[in-house]
Amino acid sequence: MIDLAGKKAIILGGRTGLLGRTLTEKLQEHDIVTIPLSRNDFDPLNEESLSALLERKKPDLIFNTIAYTKVDQAEDEENKAHLLNTTFPAMLARLAKSQNCKLIHFSTDFVFDGKKDSPYTETDPTNPQSVYGDTKLSGEEKLLESGYENILIIRTAWLFGPYKTNFIHKILNFARERENLxxxxxxxxxxTYTPDLAEYTIALLKNEAKGIFNVVNSGKASWCELADEAISCSAINCRVDPVPTSAYPTKAKRPPYSVLDTSKLTEVTGITPRPWVQALRDYIYNDLKNHLED
Structure with missing residues (x-):
């Protein structure tokens, strides 16, 4: 186990992002010096200016929470998605190598096709079904091909947490206005609850983890089950009716099953992620009451 106290971290997306903001907060709780940056602070596609920034700040850790995440829009904007999800991580690998600092990059369950019926491990074959998934997988591959070993790639999924609108926040707003959804x-x-994701990521860093890890809360849910649990926890009188994906056609294909196996995380850190239902209650009873959402 290494002590991270006093280390310096740059968090790309750390000022405004759903994950980045919480990650910044959690790093500070572990006495890590944080430099949160938004896309107003730097141009993610200008290698020269980013290199100069890193030269000035001399971080020990770089966290990349920036991605092109508009899953359906990516089908029409493949080039934009590719720049942020593939080209940018490749650039970060080069810069991290030149600065000799650790790079932590967040990826997605969308790298899988969803045809399994048991949780995906880190070594399962990938087969993305969307431009978003394809560009995120290409980003992972660029990092692994970079020849720089000090990289941690975290695959995560279905994020919710404080500070920014997310699926649960939207569902609860709809539920207050309607009799059924x-x-x-x-x-x-x-x-996956972003504060838990941040804590488990820090635990991996303390254990000097490298390579690919799945990091999510334990248990599985459908979108319908997640919505129903959130509405129930919030004591809102609104019925949730299940419908098939075909009822809401989307441009991008979603994996029908993308539960992630976290046994590798447990093996390295000794942590078993807590159930998503517990995390959801924390979010609803604490975060939604105490933080204004963007």
């Missing part, structure tokens, strides 16, 4: 029931995944 229809939500997709034939897509299952791993709902």
């Amino acid at each position: 229809t939500v997709v029931h034939d897509q299952s995944g791993s709902p």
